[in-house]
Amino acid sequence: MNILLEDIQIFLLNLSFVFFLYFLYHKFIERHSHRISNEIFVAVISGISIILCMTFTISPVPSFIFDMRQLPLIIGALYGGRRVLIFLVITLLSYRYFIGMDEGYYASIIIYSILAIILWYLIPRFTKMIQIKDKVKIAAVAASFGIVLILTLIFLISPNASPIKLVFTVVLYGTQFIGILFFVTLIERARTERMILEELKKLEKLKIVSEIAASISHEVRNPLTVTRGFIQLLRESNIPDDKKQMYVRLSLEELDRAEEIITDYLTFAKPSLENVQMLELQDELQYVLKVVSPYATMNSVHINFKSVSNLFIAGEKQKFHQCFINLAKNAIEAMPEGGKLTVSVEQEDDKAIILIQDSGVGMTEEQLSRLGTPYYSTKEKGTGLGTMVVFSIIKVMHGEISIKSKVGEGTCFTLAFPIVNK
Numbered sequence: 001m002n003i004l005l006e007d008i009q010i011f012l013l014n015l016s017f018v019f020f021l022y023f024l025y026h027k028f029i030e031r032h033s034h035r036i037s038n039e040i041f042v043a044v045i046s047g048i049s050i051i052l053c054m055t056f057t058i059s060p061v062p063s064f065i066f067d068m069r070q071l072p073l074i075i076g077a078l079y080g081g082r083r084v085l086i087f088l089v090i091t092l093l094s095y096r097y098f099i100g101m102d103e104g105y106y107a108s109i110i111i112y113s114i115l116a117i118i119l120w121y122l123i124p125r126f127t128k129m130i131q132i133k134d135k136v137k138i139a140a141v142a143a144s145f146g147i148v149l150i151l152t153l154i155f156l157i158s159p160n161a162s163p164i165k166l167v168f169t170v171v172l173y174g175t176q177f178i179g180i181l182f183f184v185t186l187i188e189r190a191r192t193e194r195m196i197l198e199e200l201k202k203l204e205k206l207k208i209v210s211e212i213a214a215s216i217s218h219e220v221r222n223p224l225t226v227t228r229g230f231i232q233l234l235r236e237s238n239i240p241d242d243k244k245q246m247y248v249r250l251s252l253e254e255l256d257r258a259e260e261i262i263t264d265y266l267t268f269a270k271p272s273l274e275n276v277q278m279l280e281l282q283d284e285l286q287y288v289l290k291v292v293s294p295y296a297t298m299n300s301v302h303i304n305f306k307s308v309s310n311l312f313i314a315g316e317k318q319k320f321h322q323c324f325i326n327l328a329k330n331a332i333e334a335m336p337e338g339g340k341l342t343v344s345v346e347q348e349d350d351k352a353i354i355l356i357q358d359s360g361v362g363m364t365e366e367q368l369s370r371l372g373t374p375y376y377s378t379k380e381k382g383t384g385l386g387t388m389v390v391f392s393i394i395k396v397m398h399g400e401i402s403i404k405s406k407v408g409e410g411t412c413f414t415l416a417f418p419i420v421n422k
Contacts, residue, residue, distance in 0.1 A: 019183070043084045046076025047091045054095055060168045070146045071179050073112075077119045078126045078139060079187070085123065089116045111149045118145045132188040136181055143180040147173045220262060222325055223254035229294050230254075250291065257318055278420065279315050281345050281352055282307040288324045289343065295329065300338030307345040311352050313417040315397045323393040327356050327413055330387065334360030334411060352419050357412040363405040371403065 049072035057067040069092060077085035089112050096108050119142055126138045154169060230247040233239065239247075289303055296303050331341050339359040346353050363371070371387055394401050398418055405411035 039080050039084050042076050042080035043087045046072045046080065046084065046088050049076075050088060050092050051095050054092070054099065060172075061164055066168075066172045068176055068179065070115075070143070070150075071176055071183065073115075074119065074139065074142050074146060074180055075183055075187075077116075078123060078135075078142065078184070081127070082120055082123055085116060085119050089113075107153050111153060114149055115142075115146050118142065132185060132192070135188055136184055139180055139184040140177075143177045147177055220258045222322075222329060223258040226254045226291055226295070227251040227258075233294075254291070257321065275316050275318075276314055277317060278312050279317060279320055280309075281311045281313060281354065282309050284317065284320055285324065285343060285345065285354070288321055288328060291321075291325060292328045292332065296332050296341065299332050299335065301332050301335050302338075302340050304340060304342045305344070306342075308347055311345060311347060312420050313352055313397070314420045315417075319393050320397070323390050324356075326387070326390050331356055331358035331360065331411070331413075334358050334362075336361075339410075347419065348416075350419050351416045354415040354417070355412060356415075357410060359410040362407040362409050362411055364407055368403055368405055 050069050053067045053069045053072065057065050059065050073088050073092060076088050080088075092112060093109060096105055122138055122142050126135055129135045129138065150173060151169065230251045234244060234247055285305065285307065289305055293303060328341065328343070335341070335358055341359075342355070342357045344355045344357075346355075391401065394415060400416045402414045403411065404414070
């Protein structure tokens with residue numbers, strides 16, 4: 001019983017040699033190598049597998065020795081090519097000679113010479129095949145010839161072999177046959193999956209281009225909408241000069257912001273801080289609320305602002321405005337029947353906490369979990385890119401964001417930024 005268990009362990013060890021080495025090759029090496037280095041790696045890995053398999057053999061019955069040497073030989077030859085085939089046959093026969101010169105050695109020369117000729121013929125056909133099932137068929141032919149040659153030799157040497165020896169012979173070499181088909185299928189599926197992933201990466205790059213275009217459109221629309229509103233107000237004849245000057249100044253600032261947004265997205269659609277400066281939260285948020293107040297008034301939304309003065313954070317002014325205008329605009333649009341938008345600033349230890357709370361429609365848990373992903377929006381015509389940009393800006397400013405929402409009661413965005421000393 002102990003001998004049987006030991007043989008099973010060695011048999012599984014043979015399989016693990018082949019599996020581990022080929023897994024290592026196809027997982028980490030094949031994609032980074034060209035044709036010549038690919039052949040070298042296949043030859044080395046297959047050669048090591050052959051030597052290990054021949055070193056750890058099993059003998060379930062007297063005068064019968066079995067190992068899985070044909071498995072790495074056939075797979076290595078099919079995937080490495082004819083030069084690898086010659087190398088592996090020489091390696092196998094050389095190690096067989098090293099193990100010991102006996103009558104079986106000359107039989108091995110005959111068997112593997114014939115098998116090499118068969119593989120020499122099958123390798124070009126195997127390489128040309130595209131479908132997995134076609135490659136498996138060729139591997140099955142090669143494995144069948146290898147097993148037939150071995151069985152023929154065994155029966156010629158031992159024509160009166162015992163029934164139990166015949167059973168072990170058929171079972172073990174049948175397992176080798178299945179193992180060859182299994183490894184070819186495994187390798188081909190791994191290759192197919194890798195090719196699909198590479199195609200998906202290419203498609204992802206194309207998708208990024210479309211996301212950049214859509215995101216530019218989304219982000220530039222905000223300042224242009226504000227500018228359009230101020231220009232419309234300038235058409236009124238009874239507006240005081242100081243109001244006109246303020247509208248012109250705000251319009252120009254928003255146009256400048258649109259230009260900077262376009263520049264950012266053309267370089268790469270990923271927010272980054274270039275002109276970092278001290279930002280006094282109360283002043284910056286007052287500017288943001290002044291920009292969105294006409295939009296809020298138009299939607300019957302009342303804005304309530306509470307702040308602590310002399311609270312500074314580090315960041316880029318334009319991107320800070322971009323972030324909070326997006327948040328305020330989304331909050332206003334979440335209140336189609338009007339409501340109250342509360343923006344408050346407070347200090348907690350070494351962090352500045354900004355709360356943006358609306359009394360709008362709210363969101364479900366599933367909507368909250370998807371918030372900030374491209375092309376997901378709770379608005380009918382939204383792209384989701386505005387919120388994605390908000391998340392990116394907050395992250396690059398070393399901020400944190402948390403969201404609480406309840407359907408029918410509203411949403412609260414809580415943002416925390418590190419405070420810096422003036």
